[in-house]
Amino acid sequence: MAEFTVNATRFDPYKNFKFRVKWDGKYVAGISKVTSLKRTTEVVKHRHGGDPSTSRKSPGRTEFEAVTLSRGVTHDVEFERWANKVWNYGSGLGAETSLKDFRKDIIIEVYNEAGQLAQAYKVFRCWVSEFESLPELDANANAVAIQTIKLENEGWERDYSVAEPTEPSFVEP
Template sequence: MAQFSVNAQRFDPYKNFKFRVKWDGRYVAGVSKCSSLKRSTEVVEHRDGGDPSTSRKSPGRTKYEAVTLERGVTHDVVFEQWANKVWNFGSGLGKEVSLKDFRKDLIIEVYNEAGQLALAYKIYRAWVSEFQALPDLDANANAVAIQHIKLENEGWERDYEVTEPSEPGFVEP
């Protein structure tokens, strides 16, 4: 059975510049870039002995690509605190890794042009595999200092409880 859109007037796809990232129940301030959510499934080829010389294909293991988040450098330390749970140099023997809570679930929310929640994706069991505290610094540059974290994860899924919003319209006089 075909699913029909609640909002029959919307023909345009959602834009990629209105989004927010949430973990530990709070929105993360200043995230300016989020890499794509991508998964790939390996192909397992096999052939029966009595079959002609063509292969059959079936799905194998599914891999989820790491997600990278970027934001401007500020005094907010949430990127660094999470990265330190995976490896905290100088913390002492037996305290370098926080096995209790180095993994987090994330939510990425996408909004329409009117600022209404349109899509959400849940990312499961993510942990920081790469942390860049500062970019290359250049006295001749005219740019914002950006930090980033690379998040390995064990899968993601769309949150189907987030439904298409009814977009507002202007009342004509």
């Protein structure tokens, strides 16, 4: 595991508005929202016959919550192409699903205010369980049309090879 050095001059936490998502080695266009990375481990309660009337606790199964990616509707078809690998309407009997490559690993990168990579997370074996191609349309609204994909996954981990950046300082004239 990598050694960590702490930037003693940074007291502010990173903001949640500078990030990028990558899959298949390319950044995905226009991602405006990513839901949180969350895991939950079940609690297994047990006791021995000779123990007092209190329970002991140990970890059980760990579940990773789905991650939802949102972006404005454009001509980019990457969300739809991936969603179609799970189920593609009209593709014919026995060919509705692309079992060979419907899963992908994705990378979520978080940047500091200066635009420097600060953290990265790898999310493993993702596949699209929900796809919203077009939101509800409203002629009286004044909003961006957003499409979403919900990605089931089998876990995530922080990329510890991403070191804390040396933040820039501007020299006053």
